[in-house]
Amino acid sequence: MxxxxxxxxxxxxxxxxAKLKKEFSIQIVGRDSKMKPCDIVILxxxxxxxxxLELNLQNELLISIMAGVNLKKLAEKTCAKKIVxxxxxxxxxxxxxxxxWISKNVKEKKLVKDIFSMFGEEIExxxxxxxxxxxxxxGSGPAYFFYLCxxxxxxxxxxxxxxxxxxxxxxxxxxxxxxxxxxxxxxFADLRASVSSKKGTTEAALNYFIRSNFAKLFKDxxxxxxxxxxxxxx
Ligand SMILES: NC(=O)c1ccc[n+]([C@@H]2O[C@H](COP(=O)([O-])OP(=O)(O)OC[C@H]3O[C@@H](n4cnc5c(N)ncnc54)[C@H](OP(=O)(O)O)[C@@H]3O)[C@@H](O)[C@H]2O)c1
Numbered sequence: 001m002x003x004x005x006x007x008x009x010x011x012x013x014x015x016x017x018a019k020l021k022k023e024f025s026i027q028i029v030g031r032d033s034k035m036k037p038c039d040i041v042i043l044x045x046x047x048x049x050x051x052x053l054e055l056n057l058q059n060e061l062l063i064s065i066m067a068g069v070n071l072k073k074l075a076e077k078t079c080a081k082k083i084v085x086x087x088x089x090x091x092x093x094x095x096x097x098x099x100x101w102i103s104k105n106v107k108e109k110k111l112v113k114d115i116f117s118m119f120g121e122e123i124e125x126x127x128x129x130x131x132x133x134x135x136x137x138x139g140s141g142p143a144y145f146f147y148l149c150x151x152x153x154x155x156x157x158x159x160x161x162x163x164x165x166x167x168x169x170x171x172x173x174x175x176x177x178x179x180x181x182x183x184x185x186x187x188f189a190d191l192r193a194s195v196s197s198k199k200g201t202t203e204a205a206l207n208y209f210i211r212s213n214f215a216k217l218f219k220d221x222x223x224x225x226x227x228x229x230x231x232x233x234x
Contacts, residue, residue: 001025002111003038007053008045012065015093016042019118040115041080047232050077057081061108063115067135068232070128071104082106087131087139092119100125100134132233136225144221149174 002024006013009028017026029035041057043050043064050069055078062080065088074083086101097120106112109124116122125131149170156166180191196202209215 002040003027003036004040004042005029005035005038006042006044007035007055008043008049010044010046011090012088012092013042013044016044016065016119019092019095020115023118041078043074053077055079061106061111063112067139068229070131070233071102075104082108084112085128085131086116087135088116088119089138090142096120098122098138100131100138102128102131132226132229135229136222140222140225144218145174 003026004020004024005027006017006020007029009017009030013028017028020026024040027036027038035041038060040061040063041055043053043062043066045053045066047066047068050066057078057080059082060080061082061084062074062078063084063086064074065086067087069085071083071085074080074085082103082105084101084103084106086099088097088099091097092099095118097116099116099119099122101112101116101122102125103109103112113122113124123134125134149167152170152173153163153166156169157163161169181188184191186194192206196206
């Protein structure tokens, strides 16, 4: 059984450990504990803590999930030869994560894919720039969805529903729609059209969103997340 050391036992580190312990021998390395010999090291600390981390890797495969730390910095700081830089997202906690990754000198790509598949779906990215895009899309994406949940809840409260009912309405509506997306045989636009009849209620809302240029606002927001990721990488 391969041995994995997870450095950083916070939100992501513990979520990773919960899934990985089914197939690997896992140790979580905290601030004051010493890492035991292992095959794979997963870096799950905050980028600001990485600066003061002392790590001298030899043949271990290094997998980083840290935002904003590029392959060059990872190699310089840890001496690792085989490196995977990845961007997972929070739904990995429930096995519905999405991870984009890129590697350097890694032959064990099947092992890497198998590891990320334990948390949901994964894609290997073509170049390191794509990490910035994936950070803005799938890394931050769950927060965009949670924001929509909050707004729908607020509006339901405004219509007179209790907070509890308002949350029930928002979460079930969005989860129901997400289920349709999961099983979809049509395009997103066709799904949207199937809820919007001519001159109907949904069309009234959607036409307002379109006229108000919601699309530009939303895409501009994603662009800002990408620009922030690029800046952090410098
Ligand atoms: N949260 C997300 O949705 C998400 C998504 C994708 C990627 N990430 C990345 O995942 C990483 C971890 O995020 P998180 O949300 O799990 O952060 P977190 O909850 O703050 O966890 C970080 C953990 O690392 C520990 N730590 C700090 N320095 C250490 C050291 N030198 N040795 C061992 N452990 C150390 C911290 O201990 P203390 O409590 O003592 O400080 C803390 O338990 C970040 O780099 C982030 O960019 C997060």
